[in-house]
Amino acid sequence: MTNLAIAKRIIGPVQNYLGRYLDxxxxxxAAEARRYAAGREFSADDLSWSPLKTTSARAVKRAIDIAGGLIGAAALVPTTIILAPVIRFFSPxxxxxxxxxxxxxECPFKLPKFRTMNENMQVGGHDGPDKTQPLEWAQITGRRVTGAGRYMRALAIDELPQCVLLLNGKLTMMGPRALSKVDLDRHEDPRYNWREVRKKFTPALxxxxxxLSGAFSSREEIELMEIYYFGNWTLWLDIKLLGRGLLAIAAGRHY
Incomplete structure:
Protein backbone atom coordinates (compact mmCIF):
# COMPACT_ATOMS: atom_id res chain seq x y z
CA MET A 1 0.00 0.00 0.00
CA THR A 2 1.41 3.40 -1.00
CA ASN A 3 1.84 6.29 1.40
CA LEU A 4 -0.89 8.19 -0.48
CA ALA A 5 -3.34 5.33 -0.04
CA ILE A 6 -2.52 5.10 3.66
CA ALA A 7 -3.04 8.85 4.05
CA LYS A 8 -6.44 8.64 2.35
CA ARG A 9 -7.51 5.81 4.63
CA ILE A 10 -6.61 7.94 7.65
CA ILE A 11 -7.94 11.27 6.40
CA GLY A 12 -11.23 9.91 5.06
CA PRO A 13 -12.71 8.81 8.42
CA VAL A 14 -11.49 12.02 10.08
CA GLN A 15 -13.23 14.13 7.45
CA ASN A 16 -16.40 12.07 7.81
CA TYR A 17 -16.37 12.57 11.58
CA LEU A 18 -15.83 16.32 11.22
CA GLY A 19 -18.61 16.49 8.63
CA ARG A 20 -21.08 14.75 10.94
CA TYR A 21 -20.15 17.11 13.78
CA LEU A 22 -20.63 20.17 11.57
CA ASP A 23 -24.00 18.92 10.31
CA ALA A 30 -30.41 26.91 11.92
CA ALA A 31 -33.15 26.46 14.51
CA GLU A 32 -31.88 29.44 16.49
CA ALA A 33 -31.73 31.56 13.33
CA ARG A 34 -35.31 30.66 12.36
CA ARG A 35 -36.56 31.62 15.83
CA TYR A 36 -34.69 34.91 15.62
CA ALA A 37 -36.01 35.85 12.17
CA ALA A 38 -39.62 34.72 12.67
CA GLY A 39 -42.01 37.66 12.43
CA ARG A 40 -39.26 40.29 12.39
CA GLU A 41 -38.72 43.09 9.92
CA PHE A 42 -35.18 44.06 8.99
CA SER A 43 -34.75 47.63 7.79
CA ALA A 44 -31.84 48.56 5.55
CA ASP A 45 -32.30 52.25 6.39
CA ASP A 46 -32.29 51.89 10.17
CA LEU A 47 -29.68 49.31 11.19
CA SER A 48 -30.06 49.85 14.93
CA TRP A 49 -31.11 46.18 15.14
CA SER A 50 -27.56 45.12 14.20
CA PRO A 51 -24.79 45.30 16.82
CA LEU A 52 -22.29 45.40 13.95
CA LYS A 53 -23.12 49.05 13.35
CA THR A 54 -22.08 50.23 16.81
CA THR A 55 -18.84 52.20 17.13
CA SER A 56 -17.26 49.62 19.42
CA ALA A 57 -18.09 46.72 17.10
CA ARG A 58 -16.64 48.53 14.08
CA ALA A 59 -13.44 49.26 16.02
CA VAL A 60 -13.07 45.63 17.13
CA LYS A 61 -13.77 44.28 13.65
CA ARG A 62 -11.31 46.70 12.07
CA ALA A 63 -8.56 45.79 14.53
CA ILE A 64 -9.09 42.08 13.79
CA ASP A 65 -9.06 42.74 10.04
CA ILE A 66 -5.79 44.66 10.20
CA ALA A 67 -4.14 41.98 12.34
CA GLY A 68 -5.40 39.22 10.04
CA GLY A 69 -4.34 41.16 6.97
CA LEU A 70 -0.80 41.69 8.26
CA ILE A 71 -0.42 38.01 9.15
CA GLY A 72 -1.84 36.96 5.79
CA ALA A 73 0.37 39.39 3.88
CA ALA A 74 3.45 38.07 5.69
CA ALA A 75 2.50 34.51 4.75
CA LEU A 76 1.71 35.56 1.19
CA VAL A 77 5.28 36.55 0.28
CA PRO A 78 6.99 33.14 0.72
CA THR A 79 3.89 31.33 -0.54
CA THR A 80 3.96 33.34 -3.76
CA ILE A 81 7.67 32.64 -4.27
CA ILE A 82 7.00 28.90 -3.95
CA LEU A 83 3.76 28.72 -5.93
CA ALA A 84 4.59 31.02 -8.86
CA PRO A 85 6.74 28.48 -10.77
CA VAL A 86 4.43 25.60 -9.79
CA ILE A 87 1.30 27.31 -11.11
CA ARG A 88 2.98 28.25 -14.39
CA PHE A 89 4.47 24.78 -14.79
CA PHE A 90 1.03 23.16 -14.75
CA SER A 91 -0.60 25.87 -16.88
CA PRO A 92 1.24 28.80 -18.50
CA GLU A 106 -22.75 47.95 -4.13
CA CYS A 107 -19.23 49.14 -5.03
CA PRO A 108 -17.58 46.47 -7.22
CA PHE A 109 -14.06 45.29 -6.45
CA LYS A 110 -11.66 42.65 -7.74
CA LEU A 111 -11.16 39.56 -5.59
CA PRO A 112 -7.76 37.89 -6.23
CA LYS A 113 -7.00 34.19 -6.06
CA PHE A 114 -4.03 32.10 -7.02
CA ARG A 115 -4.96 30.61 -10.38
CA THR A 116 -6.03 26.98 -10.04
CA MET A 117 -7.54 26.45 -13.51
CA ASN A 118 -6.19 26.34 -17.03
CA GLU A 119 -6.06 29.91 -18.28
CA ASN A 120 -8.37 29.35 -21.26
CA MET A 121 -10.98 27.59 -19.11
CA GLN A 122 -11.52 30.06 -16.27
CA VAL A 123 -15.03 30.75 -15.04
CA GLY A 124 -16.36 34.06 -16.33
CA GLY A 125 -17.57 37.08 -14.40
CA HIS A 126 -19.24 35.07 -11.65
CA ASP A 127 -18.89 31.77 -9.87
CA GLY A 128 -20.38 29.78 -12.74
CA PRO A 129 -22.80 27.01 -11.82
CA ASP A 130 -24.64 27.13 -8.53
CA LYS A 131 -22.39 25.61 -5.86
CA THR A 132 -25.50 24.36 -4.07
CA GLN A 133 -25.67 21.74 -6.86
CA PRO A 134 -22.51 19.75 -5.95
CA LEU A 135 -22.60 17.24 -8.82
CA GLU A 136 -22.98 19.88 -11.54
CA TRP A 137 -20.28 22.07 -9.98
CA ALA A 138 -17.85 19.16 -9.61
CA GLN A 139 -18.37 17.95 -13.18
CA ILE A 140 -17.70 21.37 -14.71
CA THR A 141 -14.77 22.50 -12.55
CA GLY A 142 -13.16 19.05 -12.48
CA ARG A 143 -12.20 19.42 -16.15
CA ARG A 144 -10.65 22.84 -15.58
CA VAL A 145 -8.64 22.50 -12.38
CA THR A 146 -4.90 21.87 -12.78
CA GLY A 147 -2.96 19.24 -10.85
CA ALA A 148 -1.48 21.84 -8.51
CA GLY A 149 -4.83 23.63 -8.31
CA ARG A 150 -6.51 20.64 -6.69
CA TYR A 151 -4.07 20.72 -3.79
CA MET A 152 -4.25 24.50 -3.46
CA ARG A 153 -8.03 24.33 -3.25
CA ALA A 154 -7.96 21.44 -0.79
CA LEU A 155 -5.78 23.51 1.56
CA ALA A 156 -7.57 26.81 0.73
CA ILE A 157 -4.19 28.28 -0.26
CA ASP A 158 -5.67 29.73 -3.45
CA GLU A 159 -7.55 32.33 -1.39
CA LEU A 160 -4.51 33.61 0.51
CA PRO A 161 -4.07 36.71 -1.74
CA GLN A 162 -7.43 37.96 -0.47
CA CYS A 163 -5.82 38.73 2.88
CA VAL A 164 -4.44 41.99 1.49
CA LEU A 165 -8.03 43.20 1.02
CA LEU A 166 -8.47 43.03 4.78
CA LEU A 167 -5.98 45.89 5.03
CA ASN A 168 -7.77 48.26 2.65
CA GLY A 169 -11.23 47.45 4.00
CA LYS A 170 -12.61 45.77 0.89
CA LEU A 171 -13.06 42.58 2.94
CA THR A 172 -13.66 41.85 6.60
CA MET A 173 -12.59 38.68 8.39
CA MET A 174 -16.10 37.33 8.99
CA GLY A 175 -19.43 38.37 7.47
CA PRO A 176 -21.52 37.96 4.32
CA ARG A 177 -19.98 35.96 1.50
CA ALA A 178 -18.35 37.99 -1.27
CA LEU A 179 -20.56 37.39 -4.32
CA SER A 180 -20.87 38.88 -7.78
CA LYS A 181 -23.92 40.91 -8.78
CA VAL A 182 -24.90 38.04 -11.09
CA ASP A 183 -24.93 35.59 -8.19
CA LEU A 184 -26.76 38.01 -5.92
CA ASP A 185 -29.44 38.57 -8.54
CA ARG A 186 -30.06 34.81 -8.62
CA HIS A 187 -31.74 35.18 -5.24
CA GLU A 188 -35.29 35.66 -6.50
CA ASP A 189 -37.67 37.27 -4.01
CA PRO A 190 -35.19 37.16 -1.10
CA ARG A 191 -36.60 37.01 2.41
CA TYR A 192 -35.95 39.33 5.36
CA ASN A 193 -35.11 42.27 3.06
CA TRP A 194 -31.79 40.44 2.72
CA ARG A 195 -30.69 41.90 -0.62
CA GLU A 196 -30.98 45.49 0.59
CA VAL A 197 -29.58 44.81 4.05
CA ARG A 198 -26.41 43.05 2.89
CA LYS A 199 -25.47 46.07 0.76
CA LYS A 200 -24.77 47.86 4.04
CA PHE A 201 -22.18 45.33 5.21
CA THR A 202 -18.64 44.60 4.04
CA PRO A 203 -18.23 41.16 2.43
CA ALA A 204 -15.96 38.71 4.18
CA LEU A 205 -12.98 36.46 3.76
CA LEU A 212 -22.61 28.42 10.51
CA SER A 213 -23.82 25.67 8.17
CA GLY A 214 -20.47 23.92 7.85
CA ALA A 215 -21.02 23.64 4.08
CA PHE A 216 -22.17 25.66 1.09
CA SER A 217 -25.80 26.51 1.78
CA SER A 218 -28.94 26.89 -0.29
CA ARG A 219 -29.89 30.43 -1.24
CA GLU A 220 -32.65 30.45 1.36
CA GLU A 221 -30.27 29.32 4.09
CA ILE A 222 -27.69 31.93 3.11
CA GLU A 223 -30.30 34.67 3.54
CA LEU A 224 -31.40 33.33 6.92
CA MET A 225 -27.90 32.76 8.29
CA GLU A 226 -26.54 36.13 7.17
CA ILE A 227 -29.49 37.99 8.69
CA TYR A 228 -28.97 36.03 11.90
CA TYR A 229 -25.28 36.98 11.88
CA PHE A 230 -26.01 40.67 11.30
CA GLY A 231 -28.46 40.75 14.20
CA ASN A 232 -26.54 38.63 16.69
CA TRP A 233 -22.90 39.54 16.17
CA THR A 234 -20.50 39.28 19.08
CA LEU A 235 -16.74 38.86 19.15
CA TRP A 236 -17.29 35.38 20.61
CA LEU A 237 -19.54 34.49 17.67
CA ASP A 238 -16.77 35.48 15.24
CA ILE A 239 -14.28 33.33 17.16
CA LYS A 240 -16.65 30.34 17.04
CA LEU A 241 -17.28 30.84 13.34
CA LEU A 242 -13.55 31.03 12.63
CA GLY A 243 -13.15 27.68 14.36
CA ARG A 244 -16.07 26.19 12.43
CA GLY A 245 -14.61 27.51 9.19
CA LEU A 246 -11.29 25.80 9.87
CA LEU A 247 -13.12 22.55 10.68
CA ALA A 248 -15.08 22.84 7.42
CA ILE A 249 -11.81 23.24 5.50
CA ALA A 250 -10.36 20.21 7.28
CA ALA A 251 -13.52 18.28 6.36
CA GLY A 252 -13.12 19.27 2.69
CA ARG A 253 -16.40 21.19 2.64
CA HIS A 254 -15.01 24.40 1.13
CA TYR A 255 -14.51 23.42 -2.52
Missing amino acids: RTARVY GPLLFFHVREGLN GPAAFC
Missing part, protein backbone atom coordinates in the same frame (compact mmCIF):
# COMPACT_ATOMS: atom_id res chain seq x y z
CA ARG A 24 -25.23 18.14 13.82
CA THR A 25 -24.26 21.52 15.27
CA ALA A 26 -25.46 23.37 12.15
CA ARG A 27 -29.00 22.22 12.90
CA VAL A 28 -28.80 24.01 16.25
CA TYR A 29 -27.71 27.26 14.59
CA GLY A 93 -0.41 32.12 -17.80
CA PRO A 94 -0.91 34.69 -15.05
CA LEU A 95 -0.24 33.87 -11.41
CA LEU A 96 -3.49 35.38 -10.16
CA PHE A 97 -7.09 35.23 -11.27
CA PHE A 98 -9.57 37.98 -10.41
CA HIS A 99 -13.30 37.76 -9.78
CA VAL A 100 -15.43 40.91 -9.69
CA ARG A 101 -17.51 41.07 -6.51
CA GLU A 102 -20.09 43.44 -5.10
CA GLY A 103 -18.75 45.24 -2.06
CA LEU A 104 -20.05 47.63 0.56
CA ASN A 105 -22.79 49.91 -0.83
CA GLY A 206 -14.83 33.94 5.95
CA PRO A 207 -18.50 33.65 4.92
CA ALA A 208 -20.70 33.53 8.03
CA ALA A 209 -23.39 31.37 6.39
CA PHE A 210 -20.80 28.80 5.28
CA CYS A 211 -19.24 28.67 8.74
